[in-house]
Amino acid sequence: MGIKSLVTGGSGFIGSNVALELERLGHDVVVVDNFQCADRNNLRGFKGKVVSWDISTPHLFETKFDIIFHQAAITDPRHPNDEETYSKNIEGFKQMIALANRDGAKLVYASTAGLYGNGPVPMKESQAKQVLTVYGRSKLKMDEMAEELFSKRHIVGLRYFNVFGPREAHKGRPASMILHLYHQMKSGQQPRIFNWGEQVRDFIYIKDVVAANLKAVEAESGIYNVATGVGTSFNELVKVLNEVMGTQLEPEYFSMPYDSNTYQSNTCGDTTKAEKYLGFKAEWSLKKAIQDYLEWLKME
Numbered sequence: 001m002g003i004k005s006l007v008t009g010g011s012g013f014i015g016s017n018v019a020l021e022l023e024r025l026g027h028d029v030v031v032v033d034n035f036q037c038a039d040r041n042n043l044r045g046f047k048g049k050v051v052s053w054d055i056s057t058p059h060l061f062e063t064k065f066d067i068i069f070h071q072a073a074i075t076d077p078r079h080p081n082d083e084e085t086y087s088k089n090i091e092g093f094k095q096m097i098a099l100a101n102r103d104g105a106k107l108v109y110a111s112t113a114g115l116y117g118n119g120p121v122p123m124k125e126s127q128a129k130q131v132l133t134v135y136g137r138s139k140l141k142m143d144e145m146a147e148e149l150f151s152k153r154h155i156v157g158l159r160y161f162n163v164f165g166p167r168e169a170h171k172g173r174p175a176s177m178i179l180h181l182y183h184q185m186k187s188g189q190q191p192r193i194f195n196w197g198e199q200v201r202d203f204i205y206i207k208d209v210v211a212a213n214l215k216a217v218e219a220e221s222g223i224y225n226v227a228t229g230v231g232t233s234f235n236e237l238v239k240v241l242n243e244v245m246g247t248q249l250e251p252e253y254f255s256m257p258y259d260s261n262t263y264q265s266n267t268c269g270d271t272t273k274a275e276k277y278l279g280f281k282a283e284w285s286l287k288k289a290i291q292d293y294l295e296w297l298k299m300e
């Protein structure tokens, strides 16, 4: 029998990509999801077991797991119920720690670059946090809980920057801006970005994020950025999309509808710690990744 792996949020964007790759590598994979924000089609071709369950409540898994990849969370920073975002994300994490303790399993979980707020770039794991949303607060609390366990067990937190790629469409508005801009441009519309397109993001391809999860299994306990280290402005992103799509569409600028105190205007990850201790370096350039993603979208 293969390595027994549990993927929480396994029908969501990152979880489904992780689950499918683990299965391809020969793991015996169980997926759990409450299907609150998921697309069952994301698991097309997946042969493992799918458990429909809310992981913030106890569940007696029959399988004894070797590794848990904890991706489940209420992920929309603008989810209308703050109390639910916080309590479900924390309770779900507690349940996964308890399960990892029961089985002596390795535990890899998703954190976020959102908790660097508008702090200095490139963002280092150790810098002061600036939590702008309840979602970010729940992830910071998870990181603090993990830090207390570093000396006792394997636990690795991955602070994802802006992830994009196949199997994200179900997220709707919170899906990557790359997907939204692609749809606008494909239908001949000008790509709509905030005034004046100078906001910066560290866009990372899902295939790199899956690779980081695999590296995390062998890494020492810790919290690591999962970033490319390259910041791309929204204007530059439109240029790359035009190049890949063979279009020449100028951006249409509009006023940012969000409170600038809760909006990150510039994110870019420092990758030094991840390269050294996680053994992870992103391999996909933005242009290559967008080409790969667009091929996938055309086939869908």
Ligand SMILES: NC(=O)c1ccc[n+]([C@@H]2O[C@H](COP(=O)([O-])OP(=O)(O)OC[C@H]3O[C@@H](n4cnc5c(N)ncnc54)[C@H](O)[C@@H]3O)[C@@H](O)[C@H]2O)c1
Binding pocket: 008, 009, 010, 011, 012, 013, 014, 015, 032, 033, 034, 035, 036, 037, 038, 039, 053, 054, 055, 056, 070, 071, 072, 073, 074, 075, 088, 092, 110, 111, 112, 113, 114, 159, 160, 161, 162, 163, 164, 171
């Ligand atoms: N996508 C990004 O750019 C990004 C950036 C930073 C961090 N993250 C983190 O990565 C993880 C995965 O995000 P994603 O982009 O795949 O989002 P997603 O919404 O597609 O996936 C989350 C999945 O978790 C499930 N879920 C939510 N609460 C649950 C619960 N209580 N019990 C069982 N299932 C539950 C949802 O139904 C969904 O399938 C999340 O923890 C998120 O915070 C994502």
